[in-house]
Amino acid sequence: MRHIISVLIENESGALSRVAGLFSARGYNIESLTVGVTEDASLSRMTIVTRGSDNIIEQIIKQLNKLIDVVKVADITDGSHIERELMMIKVDAREKAMRDELQRLADIFKGRIIDVSDDIYIIELTGEGEKLDSFVKAVDEKSIIETVRSGATGIARGKKSLQV
Amino acid sequence: MKLSGAEIVIQSLKDEGVEYVFGYPGGAVLHIYDAIHNQSDVEHILVRHEQGATHAADGYARSTGKPGVVLVTSGPGATNAITGIATAHLDSIPMVVITGQVTSAFIGSDAFQEVDSVGISRPCVKHNFLIKRVEDIADTMKKAFHLAMTGRPGPVVVDIPKDVTDPNIKIDYQYPEDIAIRSYNPTVQGNQRQIKKAVELILAAKRPVIYSGGGVVLSNASDELTNFADRLGFPITQTLMGLGAYPASGKNFVGMLGMHGTYEANMAMHECDTLIAIGARFDDRVTGDIEQFCPHAKIVHIDIDPSSIAKNVRVDVPIVGDVKHVLVDMSKELKLSKAKTDEKALDSWWKQIKKWESGNCLRYDKNSALIKPQFVVEELHKVTNGDAFIASDVGQHQMFAAQFYGFNKPRRWINSGGLGTMGFGLPAAIGAQLAHRNEMVACITGEASIQMCIQELSTALQYDLPIKIITLNNRYMGMVRQWQEFFYESRYSQSYMKALPDFVKLAESYGHVGMRIEKPGDVNSALTEAFAMKDKLVFMDFVTDQTENVYPMIAAGKGHHEMHLQAECIPAQSSDRELA
Numbered sequence: 001m002r003h004i005i006s007v008l009i010e011n012e013s014g015a016l017s018r019v020a021g022l023f024s025a026r027g028y029n030i031e032s033l034t035v036g037v038t039e040d041a042s043l044s045r046m047t048i049v050t051r052g053s054d055n056i057i058e059q060i061i062k063q064l065n066k067l068i069d070v071v072k073v074a075d076i077t078d079g080s081h082i083e084r085e086l087m088m089i090k091v092d093a094r095e096k097a098m099r100d101e102l103q104r105l106a107d108i109f110k111g112r113i114i115d116v117s118d119d120i121y122i123i124e125l126t127g128e129g130e131k132l133d134s135f136v137k138a139v140d141e142k143s144i145i146e147t148v149r150s151g152a153t154g155i156a157r158g159k160k161s162l163q164v
Numbered sequence: 165m166k167l168s169g170a171e172i173v174i175q176s177l178k179d180e181g182v183e184y185v186f187g188y189p190g191g192a193v194l195h196i197y198d199a200i201h202n203q204s205d206v207e208h209i210l211v212r213h214e215q216g217a218t219h220a221a222d223g224y225a226r227s228t229g230k231p232g233v234v235l236v237t238s239g240p241g242a243t244n245a246i247t248g249i250a251t252a253h254l255d256s257i258p259m260v261v262i263t264g265q266v267t268s269a270f271i272g273s274d275a276f277q278e279v280d281s282v283g284i285s286r287p288c289v290k291h292n293f294l295i296k297r298v299e300d301i302a303d304t305m306k307k308a309f310h311l312a313m314t315g316r317p318g319p320v321v322v323d324i325p326k327d328v329t330d331p332n333i334k335i336d337y338q339y340p341e342d343i344a345i346r347s348y349n350p351t352v353q354g355n356q357r358q359i360k361k362a363v364e365l366i367l368a369a370k371r372p373v374i375y376s377g378g379g380v381v382l383s384n385a386s387d388e389l390t391n392f393a394d395r396l397g398f399p400i401t402q403t404l405m406g407l408g409a410y411p412a413s414g415k416n417f418v419g420m421l422g423m424h425g426t427y428e429a430n431m432a433m434h435e436c437d438t439l440i441a442i443g444a445r446f447d448d449r450v451t452g453d454i455e456q457f458c459p460h461a462k463i464v465h466i467d468i469d470p471s472s473i474a475k476n477v478r479v480d481v482p483i484v485g486d487v488k489h490v491l492v493d494m495s496k497e498l499k500l501s502k503a504k505t506d507e508k509a510l511d512s513w514w515k516q517i518k519k520w521e522s523g524n525c526l527r528y529d530k531n532s533a534l535i536k537p538q539f540v541v542e543e544l545h546k547v548t549n550g551d552a553f554i555a556s557d558v559g560q561h562q563m564f565a566a567q568f569y570g571f572n573k574p575r576r577w578i579n580s581g582g583l584g585t586m587g588f589g590l591p592a593a594i595g596a597q598l599a600h601r602n603e604m605v606a607c608i609t610g611e612a613s614i615q616m617c618i619q620e621l622s623t624a625l626q627y628d629l630p631i632k633i634i635t636l637n638n639r640y641m642g643m644v645r646q647w648q649e650f651f652y653e654s655r656y657s658q659s660y661m662k663a664l665p666d667f668v669k670l671a672e673s674y675g676h677v678g679m680r681i682e683k684p685g686d687v688n689s690a691l692t693e694a695f696a697m698k699d700k701l702v703f704m705d706f707v708t709d710q711t712e713n714v715y716p717m718i719a720a721g722k723g724h725h726e727m728h729l730q731a732e733c734i735p736a737q738s739s740d741r742e743l744a
Binding site for chain 1: 282283286287290291294311345346347348469470471474475
């Protein structure tokens with residue numbers, strides 16, 4: 001099953017490679033991994049999307065907790081949560097019909113055209129991975145020049161929070 | 165007190181109460197070596213190869229329970245130390261390894277003797293540090309020792325660039341009294357509810373087995389374990405790493421378990437209804453085929469490392485905590501409990517076990533005209549009263565030592581169980597002998613293993629270490645040969661050493677005493693003579709039977725009931741179960 005694991009980790013050089021190294025050394029799969037700063041400058045927050053049986057996920061969480069730099073770990077897919085991913089997609093928009101179609105699609109998916117230049121549009125879209133997949137499918141394959149996705153990040157709903 | 169970085173490194177070691185640092189100098193650590201030269205509190209032991217330094221520190225740690233300390237230079241110094249660090253890591257041995265690093269400004273420039281020591285060691289340490297400022301040395305050293313010694317112990321690497329130890333930059337020094345790491349709080353005390361549950365399960369057991377491992381040794385819980393097993397009257401088996409925690413001569417001991425464990429221990433595992441795993445990690449050499457592991461048992465598992473629990477085997481009652489604390493709490497709970505053990509069921513369980521024992525699975529030919537390796541180990545036990553520190557290398561001789569020496573005390577059996585590092589024995593014996601100057605230390609090895617760190621004979625001479633080296637010389641890499649005989653139709657590919665040194669002359673050229681023993685009748689007298697030389701290292705080259713195999717044996721991936729036994733022993737059968 002797919003799980004989203006949130007990790008609070010000391011903001012130190014090498015911390016990321018400890019996590020990445022753990023996943024490769026033990027053969028765990030990583031679908032995506034994102035890291036960013038938090039309101040506390042000494043901590044980074046990592047979101048790892050992984051797949052595995054319950055046993056594997058249990059081991060992943062235990063092994064992450066075992067890393068000395070890791071302060072807290074939570075599997076946010078355990079409870080109700082919100083997940084988002086950012087995508088920017090660069091498309092060929094030479095023909096008017098295509099431009100109209102892109103505008104319409106962007107509206108339907110609640111995306112925005114954030115750059116227009118030399119017959120090229122860049123569209124920004126956020127949402128769950130599936131929504132981004134559907135958008136990519138909806139756009140004419142031949143017109144896609146480049147896509148870039150941030151990987152998923154997520155947060156638990158309600159009072160639950162990952163704090164020191 | 166104003167000190168330079170180099171002086172702070174050494175002063176921190178003093179403040180940690182470190183007696184010995186095992187090392188080898190080189191460019192990046194020269195400032196530190198200069199600081200060593202100017203003091204006498206911490207004795208530096210100069211090895212002949214950095215791998216030897218790590219194994220010696222490891223042997224010191226295993227035989228004392230104190231952390232082993234290593235100092236090596238950057239680049240090849242650090243990479244040579246890796247095998248020893250990984251060895252310590254897999255057996256959870258506390259160690260602090262200081263590696264020199266090139267000057268900060270050169271890091272990342274492929275400078276002379278530069279490697280990414282933190283990167284290279286990361287997968288085989290408990291934690292590691294790169295110190296960037298002289299102000300951070302004291303705190304980092306404190307953290308390193310704290311991490312190495314607490315929780316599940318392990319090696320910690322501290323990488324220090326040369327400029328950080330500059331003798332011209334002096335700062336105020338104060339060693340922290342204690343240190344808090346917010347992300348590191350190992351659970352020591354077991355959960356009381358879980359302990360209660362475990363005790364209920366234990367008292368209801370009809371066919372119980374205690375399976376204890378290296379965690380009991382690491383936690384110094386040998387007395388607690390012995391009381392626990394004796395009070396309950398339960399059979400106890402120990403892993404390769406756990407030997408000695410419960411005495412081999414103890415009435416409840418049924419021998420080692422696993423790939424080369426006894427028939428009775430493995431059969432008891434297979435047939436038990438309650439398994440109490442204490443400080444053991446269900447290693448594949450112990451469990452055999454996971455699918456067939458303890459098929460009838462409810463399992464209690466005590467371990468300080470939560471990630472060890474339910475990693476390989478599902479567990480019914482997990483208890484995370486320090487083995488010693490948990491055993492103390494369990495004993496209290498046992499006293500309080502109204503329920504008693506089922507004596508009648510235990511009686512018939514023991515009858516069954518004695519029946520398995522009666523086959524004498526460790527039998528070997530005592531009338532052979534050739535020296536049997538098992539015989540040498542048994543005679544060694546006699547000559548040393550079973551009271552020596554035994555460091556071993558890896559292979560058949562290691563298994564013979566484990567099966568036949570009969571360890572009655574913890575920390576006497578020093579071997580590389582997890583990583584299986586050939587070359588471990590001699591340097592580990594050096595560490596053990598330094599820690600126990602007046603005790604008997606022997607290294608049981610083979611002619612293949614001993615050659616992997618043989619240069620340390622020179623170290624042993626320099627520090628007057630009267631180690632007794634027991635080489636079981638069968639001219640083969642014995643365990644490789646055994647597997648080739650069993651699983652490759654006796655195609656002995658590259659396991660025979662056609663050219664071997666004359667070990668007697670070799671020992672003599674290193675300044676030691678050498679002996680060659682070729683007849684079974686000479687074994688005892690030679691050992692007696694060697695141990696009588698109290699101030700000499702004696703290298704004993706026992707020419708043994710080339711065809712001897714280690715039995716019993718469970719082939720990799722087979723179940724506990726599928727043992728190979730010697731031809732003359734009883735056949736292994738899972739069906740000879742006559743239980744009440």
